[in-house]
Amino acid sequence: RRDVGRITTGSKNVDELIGGGIETQSITEVFGEFGSGKSQISHELAVTVQLPKERGGLEGECVFIDTENTFRPERIEQIADACGIDREEALQRIHIARAFNSSHQILMAEKINELIQSGVNVRLVIVDSLMAHFRAEYVGRESLATRQQKLNQHLHALQQIANTYNVAVFLTNQVQARPDAFFGSPTKAIGGHVLGHASTYRIWLKKGLAGKRIARLVDSPHLPEGEAVFKVTTDGIVD
Ligand code: ADP
Numbered sequence: 001r002r003d004v005g006r007i008t009t010g011s012k013n014v015d016e017l018i019g020g021g022i023e024t025q026s027i028t029e030v031f032g033e034f035g036s037g038k039s040q041i042s043h044e045l046a047v048t049v050q051l052p053k054e055r056g057g058l059e060g061e062c063v064f065i066d067t068e069n070t071f072r073p074e075r076i077e078q079i080a081d082a083c084g085i086d087r088e089e090a091l092q093r094i095h096i097a098r099a100f101n102s103s104h105q106i107l108m109a110e111k112i113n114e115l116i117q118s119g120v121n122v123r124l125v126i127v128d129s130l131m132a133h134f135r136a137e138y139v140g141r142e143s144l145a146t147r148q149q150k151l152n153q154h155l156h157a158l159q160q161i162a163n164t165y166n167v168a169v170f171l172t173n174q175v176q177a178r179p180d181a182f183f184g185s186p187t188k189a190i191g192g193h194v195l196g197h198a199s200t201y202r203i204w205l206k207k208g209l210a211g212k213r214i215a216r217l218v219d220s221p222h223l224p225e226g227e228a229v230f231k232v233t234t235d236g237i238v239d
Contacts (some may be wrong), residue, residue, distance in 0.1 A: 001025055002166075003024075003166060004023055004024055004025055004026075004166075005023070005024040005058045005123065005166065005168070006019075006020045006021035006022065006023055006024070006056070006058075007021050007022050007024075007045055007048055007049045007056065007057060007058060007123070007124060007168055008021045008048045008051075008055075008056025008057070009021060009022065009041055009044060009045065009048070009230075009237055010041075010044045010048060010230075010236050010237030010238060011215075011228065011230035011231075011237050011238060011239050012239055013215075013228035013229055013230055013239050014203075014215050014228045014230050014237070015056070016228065017203075017215060017217050017223075017226055017227070017228040018201055018203065018217060018220075018223065019223050021056060022045065022124075022168050022170055022201070023168060023200070023201070024058070024123065024162065024166045024167055024168045025162050025163055025166060025167075025168075026162060026168065026169070026200035026201060027155070027158060027159060027162060027169040027170075027171060027198055027199045027200050027201075028168065028169065028170050028171070028199065028200065028201040028202075028203065029130070029170075029171045029172075029173055029199040029201070029202045029203070030170070030171070030172050030173070030202075030203045030204075030205055030215075031172070031173040031174070031175050031202065031203070031204055031205070032174070032175065032204060032205030032206060033174065033175060033176060033206075033207075034174060035207065036205035036206060036207055036213065037205050037213045037230075037232050037237075038128065038129070038172035038173075038174070038205060039070045039128055039172065040075075040232045040236070040237060041170075041172075041205075041237055042064070042070075042126045042128045042170065042172060043071075043072065043075045043076060043079060043236070044079055044236045044237040045062070045124060045126065045168075045170055046062045046064055046076060046094045046124070046126060047076060047079045047080055047083055047085070047090055047236070048083065049061070049062050049123050049124040049168070050062070050085060050090060050093050051083060051085070055083075058123040058124070058168075059121075059123075060093075060121050060122065060123025060124060061093040061094070061095065061120055061121050061122050061123065061124075062093060062094045062095065062122065062123070062124040062125070062126065063094075063095045063097060063112055063115065063122055063124070063125045063126070064094055064095065064096050064097065064126045064128070065097045065099055065105060065108050065109065065125070065126065065127045065128070066096060066097065066098050066099065066128060067098075067099045067105055067127070067128065067129055067130075067132045067133055068128070068129055068132050069098070070128055070129075071096055071098075071128070073091055076090055076091055076094060077090070077091070078234055078235065078236070079235070079236040081235075082234075082235035082236055083236075095115065095120070095122070097111075099133065101133050101137065102133040102134050102137050102138075102150060102154075105127070105133055105154065106150065106153060106154045106157070109125070109127070109154060109157045109158055109161070110157050112125060112161050113161065113164075116161075116165050116167075122165065122167055123166070123167055123168065124167065124168045124169075124170065125158065125161060125162075125167055125168070125169045125170070126170045126171075126172075127158070127169075127170070127171045127172070128171075128172045129171075129172045129173060129174055130171040130172060130173050131151075131173050131174070132174070134147050134150065134151055138150075152198075155198040156198075158171075158198075159198060171199070199219075200221075201217065201220060201223075202217070202218050202219050202220070203215050203216065203217055203218070204216040204217075204218055208229065211231060211232070212229050212230070212231055213229070213230050213231065213232065214227055214228070214229055215227065215228045215229075215230060
């Protein structure tokens with residue numbers, strides 16, 4: 001693949017785990033229970049993508065598809081301060097798309113093509129969270145096939161944007177904590193098969209002791225499985 005770019009997560013440990021930061025032309029999925037840090041990493045990446053290359057960014061802009069009203073401008077301001085970039089400029093380079101339901105979410109993703117064609121230098125698309133609307137709207141066994149078909153359509157659109165415009169796609173996915181978490185098969189826990197195949201990188205987040213978080217890379221085709229420890233601080237994500 002040509003010119004793959006990488007965006008720092010803010011944590012050197014996590015960057016190393018995934019081969020140097022989240023990749024363009026790929027889909028990276030983070031999953032974990034409520035409060036495990038998924039939205040925090042999303043906010044961090046929305047800022048770090050704007051940094052120059054030597055600091056782990058792509059000098060680019062971000063589309064943030066927000067499905068659960070988790071986007072916090074004041075959090076972006078804190079992270080921008082820590083990165084030494086202007087708050088207002090940082091916010092202007094984040095294009096917020098609030099998705100009211102799954103159809104709207106699908107449409108928002110497809111519209112990114114137009115935004116890029118209009119000249120906006122989008123290098124990162126975040127969907128926080130991917131499955132919330134789909135889960136709420138398609139309840140019960142009989143609707144599972146439709147849900148997976150819609151989800152598939154959505155993921156294909158995201159992958160197409162990633163490939164066509166050399167963009168990184170970052171998805172968050174909430175899962176229930178399980179007693180065998182980290183040792184069982186993660187694929188059973190989430191989004192079914194469609195998601196399992198679409199994500200190039202899948203990272204399992206878990207709360208550790210003393211405010212620490214643990215990231216575990218799972219199902220990676222060409223990187224070893226492993227874990228990295230990081231923290232969420234006022235300044236953002238750090239080792
Ligand atoms: P989720 O995985 O549900 O998206 P979040 O990414 O929202 O979880 O993580 C929430 C956690 O992040 C909080 O419980 C807190 O520990 C931490 N956090 C959020 N904001 C800050 C902050 N400004 N300073 C330090 N820690 C924070």
